[in-house]
Amino acid sequence: MLLKFAIKDYLAEKEYNNLSDQTIETYATTLNEFQAFCAAQEVVDVDDVSSTLIKSYLLHCQKERGNNATTRNGKFRRIKIFFNYLENEEIIDAKKSPIRKLSYVREDIKIEAFTDYQINQMLNYFRRVRNRGRTFRYYRDYSIVIFLLGTGIRLGELVNLKWNDINFKTQVVTVWGKKREQSSIPITNKLAKELAEYKAFSEQYFGKLSEYVFPSETTNKQMTVEGVKSMFQRLKVAMNFSDVRLSAHTFRHTFAHRCLMAGMDIFSLQKMLRHSNLAMTQKYLSIWGTALKSQNDLYNPLNDIQL
Structure with a gap:
């Protein structure tokens, strides 16, 4: 299945589940950004997305977009939930899911407050x-x-x-x-x-x-x-x-x-x-x-x- 069509189906499912517009927009922003990155690497089908490609995308977010660890973990979480959806819908084989061996990066906990x-x-x-x-x-x-x-x-x-x-x-x-x-x-x-x-x-x-x-x-x-x-x-x-x-x-x-x-x-x-x-x-x-x-x-x- 084409990645861009899978993303559209997934977002429609989120809308059907009555998630807030803001939440759906957040998922859409991340997944569409990820899909554009995949397309630039000539990957258009969900079965061709690999763990290496997801890592490359997250590194791209770090180096080219200046995303910190917290932001990158948020994007990875949304991608992970998306691929879990593809597994549940039997669009991809669970044993071949590219997120199975990936983990979150360590975050430096820093909480700022105004004086x-x-x-x-x-x-x-x-x-x-x-x-x-x-x-x-x-x-x-x-x-x-x-x-x-x-x-x-x-x-x-x-x-x-x-x-x-x-x-x-x-x-x-x-x-x-x-x-x-x-x-x-x-x-x-x-x-x-x-x-x-x-x-x-x-x-x-x-x-x-x-x-x-x-x-x-x-x-x-x-x-x-x-x-x-x-x-x-x-x-x-x-x-x-x-x-x-x-x-x-x-x-x-x-x-x-x-x-x-x-x-x-x-x-x-x-x-x-x-x-x-x-x-x-x-x-x-x-x-x-x-x-x-x-x-x-x-x-x-x-x-x-x-x-």
Whole structure:
């Protein structure tokens, strides 16, 4: 079977299984990139794809596209799932699958978080440009930053957030996470007030409130993931931070870091981040364990015992 037709069938299957548009787009981007690489090597049939060819593609991603280990592992995971699908559909022989002997590459675990100075620089920047005129974009971007900082929400969850997902009375936000799972997270009174003011401004600015909390400034319709990434690119130029990546995920790391520093237990943090297992949350604890010294000094049981 031709590789490009197998990919089309696979993506149609994902759509039938009701995966999110964002997830399908992510699979499509990787697999179409992989198919183009294979075609350049004159490989067009799924039976002719070898382990060596997949390795060559991943090396190409590293050297030519500048993909780090985490990004390459993500691409390999999507390719692996695709070939598992081909096995299940009996399009290829399981014993001859090119992914059988391949493994993920080792990743250097580095989790970045914003400092107080960097957070204040970003917020002050948005306040300055917003005060120069009633421009929706800057108010929206400011609201995105404080919402990410105050919730640790994922990028995909952010762009899909609707006003009817926010209960201002109970101060609870309903989000659709990975695997289309619905969950609720609390928000603080401070964040609820900021959102209420932003909501009133948005309705006044457009004349009609958008269905989505963070819409495009030109259409008042749903903002795309790429739109948010472009916002961070603009902010990166303005801030010129050299030691931290400006992204939604860095805000998620920062949320986790601040919660741990303030004394939140690991189980509560797992629920806030909506991690499927505790091991994912414990990565934060292992990396920032030494930074918990101040909390240990404050709450250690030996403090109240005469030795």
